[in-house]
Amino acid sequence: DTAVSQTPKYLVTQMGNDKSIKCEQNLGHDTMYWYKQDSKKFLKIMFSYNNKELIINETVPNRFSPKSPDKAHLNLHINSLELGDSAVYFCASSQDGRLQYFGPGTRLLVL
Amino acid sequence: QKEVEQNSGPLSVPEGAIASLNCTYSDRGSQSFFWYRQYSGKSPELIMFIYSNGDKEDGRFTAQLNKASQYVSLLIRDSQPSDSATYLCAVNRGAQKLVFGQGTRLTINP
Numbered sequence: 001d002t003a004v005s006q007t008p009k010y011l012v013t014q015m016g017n018d019k020s021i022k023c024e025q026n027l028g029h030d031t032m033y034w035y036k037q038d039s040k041k042f043l044k045i046m047f048s049y050n051n052k053e054l055i056i057n058e059t060v061p062n063r064f065s066p067k068s069p070d071k072a073h074l075n076l077h078i079n080s081l082e083l084g085d086s087a088v089y090f091c092a093s094s095q096d097g098r099l100q101y102f103g104p105g106t107r108l109l110v111l
Numbered sequence: 112q113k114e115v116e117q118n119s120g121p122l123s124v125p126e127g128a129i130a131s132l133n134c135t136y137s138d139r140g141s142q143s144f145f146w147y148r149q150y151s152g153k154s155p156e157l158i159m160f161i162y163s164n165g166d167k168e169d170g171r172f173t174a175q176l177n178k179a180s181q182y183v184s185l186l187i188r189d190s191q192p193s194d195s196a197t198y199l200c201a202v203n204r205g206a207q208k209l210v211f212g213q214g215t216r217l218t219i220n221p
Contacts, residue, residue: 041197041213045208048207094207098160099157100209
């Protein structure tokens with residue numbers, strides 16, 4: 001059983017399109033995160049939800065909108081995709097906010 | 112100054128030797144420190160965490176923390192080719208947030 005899963009694994013799309021990435025965790029954790037890893041491998045937090053409530057919202061363009069329908073799911077919708085959005089997006093979950101476990105990642109390429 | 116700094120490497124170590132990875136952080140209030148391993152094309156995997164000054168050992172891995180010097184390190188004993196990966200240092204800032212360093216790429220040479 002995969003603890004933290006993401007779909008899709010790969011996403012290739014044109015500039016200006018809208019896309020969504022989904023994340024699910026079966027660890028029973030209360031907190032979920034979205035991270036972005038750029039081409040230089042720098043990993044940076046974007047959002048965090050605790051039991052469906054947004055608790056961290058870093059300086060992210062408002063084209064990015066997270067949604068948490070329940071504490072096991074956290075989705076990321078991106079509007080009007082730009083070239084600079086190309087990156088690997090990781091979902092993670094944690095019970096205590098410290099030990100965080102990552103999903104396999106979604107590789108987004110904007111053409 | 113970056114919040115968490117690591118030497119990006121690459122760090123090359125012969126098989127069987129000790130690999131030493133270093134990390135410094137800027138926020139004196141940080142309480143929790145983590146090491147993640149990331150293989151190429153894969154997701155970060157938590158391998159060690161340390162909350163108190165001193166050493167913490169787990170198998171071939173030892174994490175060392177010195178809060179006075181704002182320094183955390185990871186030692187890998189008896190390095191194996193399978194240890195070749197990028198190692199990410201992360202520091203807890205606030206209740207829920209991890210701040211990552213840029214990672215050190217480690218290569219173990221057979």
